Amino acid sequence: xxxxxxxxxxxxxxxxxxxxxxxxxxxxxxxxxxxxxxxxxxxxxxxxxxxxxxxxxxxxxxxxxxxxxxxxxxxxxxxxxxxxxxxxxxxxxxxxxxxxxxxxxxxxxxxxxxxxxxxxxxxxxxxxxxxxxxxxxxxxxxxxxxxxxxxxxxxxxxxxxxxxxxxxxxxxxxxxxxxxxxxxxxxxxxxxxxxxxxxxxxxxxxxxxxxxxxxxxxxxxxxxxxxxxxxxxxxxxxxxxxxxxxxxxxxxxxxxxxxxxxxxxxxxxxxxxxxxxxxxxxxxxxxxxxxxxxxxxxxxxxxxxxxxxxxxxxxxxxxxxxxxxxxxxxxxxxxxxxxxxxxxxxxxxxxxxxxxxxxxxxxxxxxxxxxxxxxxxxxxxxxxxxxxxxxxxxxxxxxxxxxxxxxxxxxxxxxxxxxxxxxxxxxxxxxxxxxxxxxxxxxxxxxxxxxxxxxxxxx
Numbered sequence: 115x116x117x118x119x120x121x122x123x124x125x126x127x128x129x130x131x132x133x134x135x136x137x138x139x140x141x142x143x144x145x146x147x148x149x150x151x152x153x154x155x156x157x158x159x160x161x162x163x164x165x166x167x168x169x170x171x172x173x174x175x176x177x178x179x180x181x182x183x184x185x186x187x188x189x190x191x192x193x194x195x196x197x198x199x200x201x202x203x204x205x206x207x208x209x210x211x212x213x214x215x216x217x218x219x220x221x222x223x224x225x226x227x228x229x230x231x232x233x234x235x236x237x238x239x240x241x242x243x244x245x246x247x248x249x250x251x252x253x254x255x256x257x258x259x260x261x262x263x264x265x266x267x268x269x270x271x272x273x274x275x276x277x278x279x280x281x282x283x284x285x286x287x288x289x290x291x292x293x294x295x296x297x298x299x300x301x302x303x304x305x306x307x308x309x310x311x312x313x314x315x316x317x318x319x320x321x322x323x324x325x326x327x328x329x330x331x332x333x334x335x336x337x338x339x340x341x342x343x344x345x346x347x348x349x350x351x352x353x354x355x356x357x358x359x360x361x362x363x364x365x366x367x368x369x370x371x372x373x374x375x376x377x378x379x380x381x382x383x384x385x386x387x388x389x390x391x392x393x394x395x396x397x398x399x400x401x402x403x404x405x406x407x408x409x410x411x412x413x414x415x416x417x418x419x420x421x422x423x424x425x426x427x428x429x430x431x432x433x434x435x436x437x438x439x440x441x442x443x444x445x446x447x448x449x450x451x452x453x454x455x456x457x458x459x460x461x462x463x464x465x466x467x468x469x470x471x472x473x474x475x476x477x478x479x480x481x482x483x484x485x486x487x488x489x490x491x492x493x494x495x496x497x498x499x500x501x502x503x504x505x506x507x508x509x510x511x512x513x514x515x516x517x518x519x520x521x522x523x524x525x526x527x528x529x530x531x532x533x534x535x536x537x538x539x540x541x542x543x544x545x546x547x548x549x550x551x552x553x554x555x556x557x558x559x560x561x562x563x564x565x566x567x568x569x570x571x572x573x
Contacts, residue, residue, distance in 0.1 A: 171206035270351035307518040315418035318353035324417035360405030378536030397519035
């Protein structure tokens with residue numbers, strides 16, 4: 115079986131021409147649409163009129179919804195990154211639906227043949243051509259291998275690479291709209307980080323390696339399960355993995371309190387254990403990425419968006435926690451330096467500490483409690499608005515790239531805990547996770563684990 119056949123089918127030259135044509139077509143459509151929006155906003159400002167950001171955000175949401183594809187996924191991602199967008203735009207983009215129309219059976223058969231060859235069915239006892247789930251980049255089919263294993267086959271939509279590159283080329287325009295309305299946060303690192311992660315999500319072989327890494331990192335966590343990838347059938351655009359049967363996590367929002375608390379505590383550990391032991395974070399804590407098996411085991415399903423952090427960044431997270439716990443301003447300043455902030459004024463540090471106090475607040479209380487005592491999933495956004503206003507008054511700041519997915523994941527995970535109405539002693543779990551932290555041990559453990567799974571070190 116030739117490499118050209120496994121990676122997309124057809125002659126390589128024709129395949130490249132097809133991708134170029136698809137990219138140019140997508141680029142023209144997206145470019146014209148977003149350029150028109152940016153021009154409209156610029157004209158409003160030049161005329162000295164006050165922009166109705168609520169109306170403009172709604173209009174832009176409708177435009178993006180019509181474009182569909184990766185740009186919708188990007189807009190959704192930006193809506194969940196606290197510092198990425200003004201409130202009106204974040205609220206509008208959060209309502210976007212990224213699901214694309216499912217591929218029909220003839221296209222599914224062609225795509226499977228492109229990835230595994232014309233005799234692709236020889237690998238399966240049966241393969242359901244009707245998708246079990248669909249999202250922005252691909253859809254999932256259930257199947258059974260010849261050896262009896264039940265598997266999920268995540269199949270990427272055609273021309274996704276071309277669509278992603280075309281849409282990323284226009285993401286700067288979308289963030290440019292933001293810069294015309296808000297100057298508290300410099301979004302250049304947001305673009306760099308989102309672009310890097312989205313390109314990684316296109317490579318399903320990389321996701322399979324992430325999955326294997328998570329199986330190692332969480333092997334000792336009780337009642338937490340990660341599917342096993344089937345590497346021999348996985349390509350850049352097809353991911354084959356163990357099928358895990360379970361109910362959606364949000365089916366348990368009305369379960370007894372003890373059940374909800376237990377699920378939340380295990381999810382908290384499953385998210386933070388890899389970070390403090392290996393410097394790895396799951397960057398998309400969407401509730402749809404978790405299911406619960408019949409015996410209560412928590413299943414983690416999607417590993418396309420994974421961020422690997424330099425050990426010094428992890429050290430900074432713990433240093434800031436200890437600084438806030440003891441009121442040590444110099445220790446807090448050292449933590450910010452570990453993250454890449456330089457020459458912070460006292461006023462700027464006070465504003466950053468205000469945001470940090472919100473994020474770390476639940477970890478300071480030695481008692482069972484809601485992750486946010488207001489009980490509102492919008493409270494975090496309200497804190498962001500207050501912090502953003504102060505930053506604007508002080509001239510703005512460019513957060514390090516690492517903040518993009520760290521903040522996104524923390525806020526997203528907190529929203530899941532609030533949906534569960536979980537009351538957990540987060541403080542005690544957190545202290546247990548960081549009790550024996552040593553940055554050099556983390557550095558060594560991370561380097562060795564990443565090498566075992568063919569992943570690049572951040573250092």
